[in-house]
Amino acid sequence: MNAFYFGTHERRLWGIYEAARHAKANRAVVLCHPWGAEYIHAYRSMRQLVKMLTANGIHTLRFDYFGTGDSDGSSTAGDLSGWETDIQSAIDELKDTTGATRVSLVGLRLGATLAANVAVRAGSVVNSLVLWDPIVSGAEYLTELRRIARRGSLLLKFAPARTAAEDGGHEILGFRLTEPMASAVRRIDLAALAPTLPHRTLVVVSQSLNSHASLHCALHHRQTPLAIEHIDSPAGWIEWPIHHPLAGTVPVRILQRIVEWLA
Amino acid sequence: MSDGIHDQAVMIGARKTLVGIVTQPVDYEPEDRPVFVILNTGIIHRVGHHRMYVSLARALARLGYQVLRFDLSGIGDSESREDGLSLLDGALADVREVVDWLVRARRARKVILMGLCSGADQALVYGISDKRVCGLVLLDPSIPPTRKYYLRHFLRRLISPKSWLNFLTGRGASWNKVRKLLGLPYDDAWERHRVNLSDPTIRVFLQNAYEQLMDLGIHCLAVFTSGVQHQHNYRRQIFEAFPKITFNNSFRLEYFAGCDHLFTSEADRERLFGIVMEWVRAATFAGQAAAEPTRNRRSIASHRTTCRMRFNRIRRM
Numbered sequence: 001m002n003a004f005y006f007g008t009h010e011r012r013l014w015g016i017y018e019a020a021r022h023a024k025a026n027r028a029v030v031l032c033h034p035w036g037a038e039y040i041h042a043y044r045s046m047r048q049l050v051k052m053l054t055a056n057g058i059h060t061l062r063f064d065y066f067g068t069g070d071s072d073g074s075s076t077a078g079d080l081s082g083w084e085t086d087i088q089s090a091i092d093e094l095k096d097t098t099g100a101t102r103v104s105l106v107g108l109r110l111g112a113t114l115a116a117n118v119a120v121r122a123g124s125v126v127n128s129l130v131l132w133d134p135i136v137s138g139a140e141y142l143t144e145l146r147r148i149a150r151r152g153s154l155l156l157k158f159a160p161a162r163t164a165a166e167d168g169g170h171e172i173l174g175f176r177l178t179e180p181m182a183s184a185v186r187r188i189d190l191a192a193l194a195p196t197l198p199h200r201t202l203v204v205v206s207q208s209l210n211s212h213a214s215l216h217c218a219l220h221h222r223q224t225p226l227a228i229e230h231i232d233s234p235a236g237w238i239e240w241p242i243h244h245p246l247a248g249t250v251p252v253r254i255l256q257r258i259v260e261w262l263a
Numbered sequence: 264m265s266d267g268i269h270d271q272a273v274m275i276g277a278r279k280t281l282v283g284i285v286t287q288p289v290d291y292e293p294e295d296r297p298v299f300v301i302l303n304t305g306i307i308h309r310v311g312h313h314r315m316y317v318s319l320a321r322a323l324a325r326l327g328y329q330v331l332r333f334d335l336s337g338i339g340d341s342e343s344r345e346d347g348l349s350l351l352d353g354a355l356a357d358v359r360e361v362v363d364w365l366v367r368a369r370r371a372r373k374v375i376l377m378g379l380c381s382g383a384d385q386a387l388v389y390g391i392s393d394k395r396v397c398g399l400v401l402l403d404p405s406i407p408p409t410r411k412y413y414l415r416h417f418l419r420r421l422i423s424p425k426s427w428l429n430f431l432t433g434r435g436a437s438w439n440k441v442r443k444l445l446g447l448p449y450d451d452a453w454e455r456h457r458v459n460l461s462d463p464t465i466r467v468f469l470q471n472a473y474e475q476l477m478d479l480g481i482h483c484l485a486v487f488t489s490g491v492q493h494q495h496n497y498r499r500q501i502f503e504a505f506p507k508i509t510f511n512n513s514f515r516l517e518y519f520a521g522c523d524h525l526f527t528s529e530a531d532r533e534r535l536f537g538i539v540m541e542w543v544r545a546a547t548f549a550g551q552a553a554a555e556p557t558r559n560r561r562s563i564a565s566h567r568t569t570c571r572m573r574f575n576r577i578r579r580m
Binding site for chain 1: 270271272273274280282284306307308309310312313314315317318339340342525526527528529532
């Protein structure tokens, strides 16, 4: 394991590279985290996924987007296009480190959607793509986030709305969703991207969303049709209360499916 | 980083398996200033809930302090230990390795340990065992209940619509206790995860720990929130829980009413950071320089075994 910073002086990113234990071929995966509280709670599952991937002969690089986790930048400094640039930097870093000419991307929630955008632009450099419970519709995601924020507001007397001087927006479970970021998220439409996704793409979900209907349709009508795989598994990005049966659980079945598909 | 501070990734420990980040001013020179060491909250990695430890570390670095955030073994990016130590003993061994490393590699002389919930408990237990620890920042540490606690607890439940709804529908803790007494099936999930802080052994253990804290003159900032109602529910509970201890000027108590356990509101976090920075600037850590790493543990060692069950439970936020 190698923990380090990479990227530019203006945009230093935290990363952890873990080499394959027994590399059969030069296969390498960049993992793309979700955002906000989902990032915090999914960290454990992403780490477990890395352990399984390296045990199956795949090099991995996890990293934090600018303004998130251990990377430089304040929590309001991030934006979706910048984070896609960060994914590209991570791809370049992993290629440099391993000598691989092509890499795979695995993204969870917002990280999946960002990974999809990067994969489409990167062309053959990304040879396979895993979209794990991706954000399909930005509007749907924002509705979910605001529902969570309102619940917090009622129960914990939060004041989630931010002033215009603070870029507006809301506090969502302790993270600021600024208005510029919300606007960018609102434009997310993964179904529109479906025709151009890489040939080797796995879409795996543990939750059913209304937006899955449009994604399913778009994936089905591709030149090389894809399907959404639904696996009954706990959501790896939700923190359950300590007395909840799912507290501290890792979505093992989803992780196994991702590793099996990539390996 | 452009504002005069710098983050550095470090791998610590004999096996280089503890992953951490050192944040410090670009022109940092080790002097007599203590180094902050921030411990994990439950199983959440070193970033902390809402990225709060990153923000705090950078704020402290701007004040001129060096801060280390790291993952205990088996949490975040740190590998699990292979020596079979219990969770508590493993955590304490990790902290010792980290403090040793700070002294050896970073020329630190004194450290301030900081933690929330389980992290606060670990900081307290370790802090009284190592002379190099000159300060503690304890966020919602475990303290025993008092008579006033129970009174407030039951009054709150009496006026809580949820409590009445549970009572009328046969749900909740009270009915579970009745079912347990009657030998009927009951939901033991909450019971399994909740530590009984009224247990006399634990009460004595904590009393000894705070007593040593005062005897040793370790500066302590204790912040309690109203977000852990099953453990504490009023400002002065710690004083009334340990009436025999004289809490002197080295102990500062803060109570955040209307704040949840995880400081989820940004306003609460900003208030907390302000208090921590004010506290560290006001405290004088003179005379705390290390000579021997290990203090006379007095009764801690003997109590550790009996309290292992309590501290070995991973407390998740």
